[in-house]
Amino acid sequence: MNENNKINFDFVKEIKEPGVYQLLFPKKEVGLAVMVLFQKIDDKSLPDGKFIEKDLHDAFAQISKTTERYPKEIYSAHIEELQEYFLDYNQETQKYYFKDYAYRFYAYAKETLEGNFSPTHIEKICILLTASLRKRETLDDLKFWLKTEFKKYEPDLREQVDFLDRQIIESVNKLKDNTTNSDKKFIDLLEEVERNLDKAQDQSKELAAAYSETKVIRSILEKREDTDSEADDLIVDVHFFIKYLNERLDSIDRKLDRIQPKIRRLFAILNRPQFNTKVEKFLHFLLDKSTVDSKKATLLPDNVANPILHIDTPNFTIVERERELFPSKPKKRTTYSSNTVKIEENTQSILNVLNQQDLISKWEKHIIAEIELRGSIDLSKTFFQIMEETNDGQIAVSAIYSSIQHANKSKNFNFKMNKTKQTNTKIEHISLWKMNIQKT
Numbered sequence: 088m089n090e091n092n093k094i095n096f097d098f099v100k101e102i103k104e105p106g107v108y109q110l111l112f113p114k115k116e117v118g119l120a121v122m123v124l125f126q127k128i129d130d131k132s133l134p135d136g137k138f139i140e141k142d143l144h145d146a147f148a149q150i151s152k153t154t155e156r157y158p159k160e161i162y163s164a165h166i167e168e169l170q171e172y173f174l175d176y177n178q179e180t181q182k183y184y185f186k187d188y189a190y191r192f193y194a195y196a197k198e199t200l201e202g203n204f205s206p207t208h209i210e211k212i213c214i215l216l217t218a219s220l221r222k223r224e225t226l227d228d229l230k231f232w233l234k235t236e237f238k239k240y241e242p243d244l245r246e247q248v249d250f251l252d253r254q255i256i257e258s259v260n261k262l263k264d265n266t267t268n269s270d271k272k273f274i275d276l277l278e279e280v281e282r283n284l285d286k287a288q289d290q291s292k293e294l295a296a297a298y299s300e301t302k303v304i305r306s307i308l309e310k311r312e313d314t315d316s317e318a319d320d321l322i323v324d325v326h327f328f329i330k331y332l333n334e335r336l337d338s339i340d341r342k343l344d345r346i347q348p349k350i351r352r353l354f355a356i357l358n359r360p361q362f363n364t365k366v367e368k369f370l371h372f373l374l375d376k377s378t379v380d381s382k383k384a385t386l387l388p389d390n391v392a393n394p395i396l397h398i399d400t401p402n403f404t405i406v407e408r409e410r411e412l413f414p415s416k417p418k419k420r421t422t423y424s425s426n427t428v429k430i431e432e433n434t435q436s437i438l439n440v441l442n443q444q445d446l447i448s449k450w451e452k453h454i455i456a457e458i459e460l461r462g463s464i465d466l467s468k469t470f471f472q473i474m475e476e477t478n479d480g481q482i483a484v485s486a487i488y489s490s491i492q493h494a495n496k497s498k499n500f501n502f503k504m505n506k507t508k509q510t511n512t513k514i515e516h517i518s519l520w521k522m523n524i525q526k527t
């Protein structure tokens with residue numbers, strides 16, 4: 088099929104079509120009735136996952152719990168709607184069974200609510216993906232891996248981060264929603280929340296360790312040189328997804344760093360009255376049980392040790408040392424010799440850096456002058472020109488990057504880029520997207 092003849096799928100337009108959204112995401116009582124039937128399938132109450140119309144009616148009745156009986160027409164309308172994406176019907180056996188969409192709908196909802204945390208499972212997925220990627224030698228094999236294999240496991244990789252984030256939110260909401268006036272009960276709840284947050288912190292570290300394999304995946308993809316524009320776009324998607332995972336984990340760590348000190352402060356505030364009460368009881372105990380002897384000294388109760396309030400100053404014999412009789416030995420002075428080789432190396436290194444900065448500045452001025460004179464400049468072509476003349480990637484990258492920054496900050500210049508790959512026969516193993524700056 089010709090690429091130009093492909094029809095672009097507009098998801099938002101399709102789902103906005105009348106009735107489509109309601110069929111994909113049924114209203115509450117209909118969706119809950121589906122869940123009731125799935126629960127019965129899991130419990131083996133419905134053999135082979137098949138059921139009759141009465142089972143559907145019973146599920147609707149269980150969810151609605153109305154005093155009046157629902158008209159059969161309402162149930163029939165619900166069943167008819169479910170047959171679009173959720174239900175299938177066998178005319179011969181007169182039994183219903185769920186379609187694949189319904190199984191995925193139920194499984195995802197159940198997994199989300201269960202929140203099964205398993206960094207070991209994620210690590211195995213990442214290792215499996217890495218091993219599979221290493222075997223993809225041809226471009227078609229690479230595209231298959233990017234489109235199918237990696238996309239297949241994206242929900243699993245994302246789910247674990249969502250679970251951790253939701254666990255933290257639920258723990259904090261427990262404190263917000265607590266309305267009890269009993270400090271004791273609140274302290275118990277606070278201790279539970281603190282344990283949950285400590286556990287979430289440990290799990291975040293475990294998950295980060297499991298995701299470390301994604302760095303290997305990114306490295307392998309960056310080294311591929313046989314890609315085209317389609318593969319490049321897919322590789323960019325993978326990079327963005329891996330970056331998204333790392334940013335989510337960093338966000339969770341920052342959230343925990345903000346919450347945990349507040350939990351500790353709450354502990355201190357709640358424990359302060361209890362501490363004050365214990366101190367007051369101890370003072371009353373001392374006043375009641377202490378006695379005064381004939382020397383008017385206070386004697387504390389037997390089970391409390393009397394503090395030593397005064398210690399006699401000990402006598403020391405001081406022997407003065409005569410400096411003239413016992414002079415200190417002179418310290419040996421260390422002399423350091425200059426390392427001329429190192430001095431020469433450091434001097435040359437500084438001169439190289441200064442020369443590099445000078446060249447970068449000259450190329451920046453050259454690029455700006457070209458734009459002012461000709462109205463535009465091909466940055467990709469200029470990059471390879473710099474590489475040919477200087478043979479220094481740092482100079483080329485710095486000059487181009489500074490020019491782009493200058494263009495973005497200036498109202499007189501307009502920076503444009505598209506994903507057409509630019510190469511140079513004299514500069515191997517380097518390719519750029521097409522970039523140019525135009526004068527507005």
